[in-house]
Amino acid sequence: MPNAKSKSDVPEGIMTKCPECKHVIPTKELGKLLKVCPKCDFHFKMTAHERIDSLLDEGTFVSMDDHLATGNPLEFPAYTAKVKKDAETTGLNEAVLTGTGKIAGCEIAIAVMDSYFRMGSMGSVVGEKITRAVEKATELGVPMLIFSASGGARMQEGVLSLMQMAKTSVALNRHAEKGLLYVSVMTYPTTGGVSASFASVGDINLAEPKALIGFAGRRVIEQTVREKLPENFQTAEFLLDHGQLDAVVHRVDLQDMLSRILRLHTKGGAAL
Amino acid sequence: MKKTLSFEEPIIKLREKIQELKEFTETNEVDLSDEIRNLNSRLENLENEIYGNMETWERVQVARHPERPTTYDYIGALFEDFIELHGDRVFGDDAAIVGGIGLFDGEPLTIIGHQRGKDTKENVKRTFGMPHPEGYRKALRLMKQAEKFGRPVVCFIDTKGAYPGRAAEERGQSEAIARNLVEMAGLTVPVISIVIGEGGSGGALALGVANRIYMLEHSTYSVISPEGAASILWKDAAYAKEAAVAMKITAPDLLKMGIIDDIIPEVLGGAHRDAKQQAESMRKTLKAGLDELKSLGRNALVQDRYDKFRKIGVFTEQ
Numbered sequence: 001m002p003n004a005k006s007k008s009d010v011p012e013g014i015m016t017k018c019p020e021c022k023h024v025i026p027t028k029e030l031g032k033l034l035k036v037c038p039k040c041d042f043h044f045k046m047t048a049h050e051r052i053d054s055l056l057d058e059g060t061f062v063s064m065d066d067h068l069a070t071g072n073p074l075e076f077p078a079y080t081a082k083v084k085k086d087a088e089t090t091g092l093n094e095a096v097l098t099g100t101g102k103i104a105g106c107e108i109a110i111a112v113m114d115s116y117f118r119m120g121s122m123g124s125v126v127g128e129k130i131t132r133a134v135e136k137a138t139e140l141g142v143p144m145l146i147f148s149a150s151g152g153a154r155m156q157e158g159v160l161s162l163m164q165m166a167k168t169s170v171a172l173n174r175h176a177e178k179g180l181l182y183v184s185v186m187t188y189p190t191t192g193g194v195s196a197s198f199a200s201v202g203d204i205n206l207a208e209p210k211a212l213i214g215f216a217g218r219r220v221i222e223q224t225v226r227e228k229l230p231e232n233f234q235t236a237e238f239l240l241d242h243g244q245l246d247a248v249v250h251r252v253d254l255q256d257m258l259s260r261i262l263r264l265h266t267k268g269g270a271a272l
Numbered sequence: 273m274k275k276t277l278s279f280e281e282p283i284i285k286l287r288e289k290i291q292e293l294k295e296f297t298e299t300n301e302v303d304l305s306d307e308i309r310n311l312n313s314r315l316e317n318l319e320n321e322i323y324g325n326m327e328t329w330e331r332v333q334v335a336r337h338p339e340r341p342t343t344y345d346y347i348g349a350l351f352e353d354f355i356e357l358h359g360d361r362v363f364g365d366d367a368a369i370v371g372g373i374g375l376f377d378g379e380p381l382t383i384i385g386h387q388r389g390k391d392t393k394e395n396v397k398r399t400f401g402m403p404h405p406e407g408y409r410k411a412l413r414l415m416k417q418a419e420k421f422g423r424p425v426v427c428f429i430d431t432k433g434a435y436p437g438r439a440a441e442e443r444g445q446s447e448a449i450a451r452n453l454v455e456m457a458g459l460t461v462p463v464i465s466i467v468i469g470e471g472g473s474g475g476a477l478a479l480g481v482a483n484r485i486y487m488l489e490h491s492t493y494s495v496i497s498p499e500g501a502a503s504i505l506w507k508d509a510a511y512a513k514e515a516a517v518a519m520k521i522t523a524p525d526l527l528k529m530g531i532i533d534d535i536i537p538e539v540l541g542g543a544h545r546d547a548k549q550q551a552e553s554m555r556k557t558l559k560a561g562l563d564e565l566k567s568l569g570r571n572a573l574v575q576d577r578y579d580k581f582r583k584i585g586v587f588t589e590q
Contacts, residue, residue, distance in 0.1 A: 067589055067590050068587050068588070068589060068590075069587060069588045069589070069590045070587060071586040071587050071588060073529070073586040074518060074519065074520055076518070124584075124585030124586050124587045125585075125587045127585055128585050128587060131582070153473075153495045153496070155495065155496060155501060155504055155505060155519075157495075157586070158494065158495055158519045158520050158521070159493055159494055159495050159519075159520070159521065159525075159526060159529070159531060160529065160531075160584065160585060160586060161495055162473065162474070162477055162494070162495040163477075163531060163581065163584040163585070164584075164585065165450075165453060165474060165477060166453055166457075166477060166480070166481050166581045166584075167581045167582060167584055167585065169450070169453035169454045169456075169457050169481065169581075170457040170481070170577060170578045170581045170582060171582075172454055172457075173454045173455070173457035173458045174457075174578065176454070176458075177458060192474075193473070193474055193495070195446040195450075196434075196445070196446040196449040196450050196474040196478075197449075197450050197453055197474070198450070199446070199450070200444075200446045200447040200449075200450040200451075201447070201450045201451060201454050213446075214441055214446065215434065215436070215440070215441060215445040215446040215449070215474070216434075216436030216437075216440070216441065216445070217436075220436045221436050221437055221438060221441070224435075224436050224437055225437050225438060227438065229438060233438070233441070234441060242442045242443070242444070243444070244444050244446075244447055
């Protein structure tokens with residue numbers, strides 16, 4: 001679950017303070033460093049647009065399904081207003097940005113979740129956008145990339161949000177059946193229903209350093225088992241140690257890593 | 273003596289009164305048969321009124337009734353020659369999910385379900401029906417085995433959720449659930465899931481990517497428990513009753529949302545009042561579902577499941 005840190009690490013104003021080492025750095029400078037603290041390597045959260053800009057070949061991204069609008073199926077008070085407000089602050093229609101583009105010349109379909117939008121939680125529109133992006137990848141015969149950043153299911157959409165886990169899974173199954181690549185990249189945070197669906201089943205599972213990744217919340221576990229949990233519990237490094245990830249990749253190396261993976265999945269391994 | 277739920281009290285009191293009168297007539301030479309007949313008809317009315325109009329929270333209580341029939345009860349009542357199969361071949365055997373092969377109507381099926389305990393000792397062994405990753409991996413192993421031999425799969429869903437614990441996280445709880453979702457999507461045999469008690473979150477869904485989903489009348493299916501929802505939405509688990517209503521978790525709610533295919537009616541007052549009769553009413557629905565799916569070929573079954581989940585979600589295109 002995203003913790004209290006998430007509010008303080010929104011880089012606002014001219015200077016930004018690293019929540020980890022307290023180093024203060026000009027916000028502009030931080031942006032050039034892909035929002036990684038130059039002193040302690042702390043990875044600040046990225047917006048979906050920042051992520052796309054940092055990875056895809058310039059001018060290749062074409063977004064999809066920006067027209068889908070969230071409903072209020074359980075008629076939760078103030079839900080629609082909250083979604084509207086986050087749409088205004090993020091410039092997104094929902095907590096995921098999807099589309100097609102190229103990385104190092106390789107065509108891909110991509111979904112990038114944005115934790116500034118309702119903590120990246122997955123409701124009907126998030127599930128639908130990701131499913132459509134996977135279907136697009138399958139149709140084009142190109143690899144699918146998903147960047148997860150999510151607190152889990154969207155409570156206000158009840159069991160409909162639970163079912164988005166199944167919806168995205170049926171699409172990923174079909175993608176896999178066609179022999180097509182799916183790379184999952186887990187970023188801070190990837191928890192709950194997102195962790196327990198598409199985020200964990202990449203042909204290759206990557207994560208950013210120290211990203212929080214897990215199924216159940218730390219507090220829930222502590223209450224259930226009454227045992228002290230290790231310091232690095234549910235971090236990317238913890239998952240790597242326990243065989244749940246292929247690699248933990250520093251943000252600066254991510255584009256290179258992804259382009260190598262994509263090249264290695266091109267027929268004949270041809271360099272592009 | 274069955275555990276009494278608070279909303280049932282008027283019924284229990286009246287039943288006791290009738291019993292008293294019966295005993296009184298036996299020991300004393302008075303004829304009270306008119307009064308007894310009268311009270312019996314009042315009891316019938318009262319039962320119909322109370323049990324026939326259960327509110328959401330009353331259904332939640334019935335779904336959680338300690339004597340509510342479990343997967344083993346339905347296996348015993350519905351399947352012949354059942355052989356239980358154990359283990360995930362990787363780490364261990366999780367007693368919170370049970371499975372095996374049995375005959376239904378003379379045809380072999382693979383049966384898998386969450387398994388709660390009926391007393392504290394058994395609940396400790398079965399971690400209250402909350403599985404670890406090895407439980408989900410056992411389930412997947414049995415599903416793949418069913419696919420190999422062309423057997424339909426029946427899953428019973430009955431869990432508060434996947435177990436929240438350190439060991440579960442270390443062994444990949446997320447991956448185990450996620451893997452089941454993706455792999456169930458591709459199974460080339462018929463899959464039917466029946467929610468028999470509580471269907472809690474991803475831990476329930478991991479046995480739920482089926483061609484047909486049925487719910488017992490008073491079972492629930494939700495993204496989070498009413499208590500959990502209350503503490504997130506209103507910062508207080510005491511609002512569980514309100515949360516249960518708001519989250520729309522009952523069988524009629526899910527039927528209306530188009531998520532489940534049918535509701536299996538329960539014995540008046542809940543399945544625990546007559547497990548045998550309950551199994552019989554389930555038999556009919558299960559048979560009808562299997563017959564429907566029998567005509568579909570391997571690809572059609574996968575397509576059918578795709579179409580079913582593909583359409584779930586509420587949004588508009590603007």
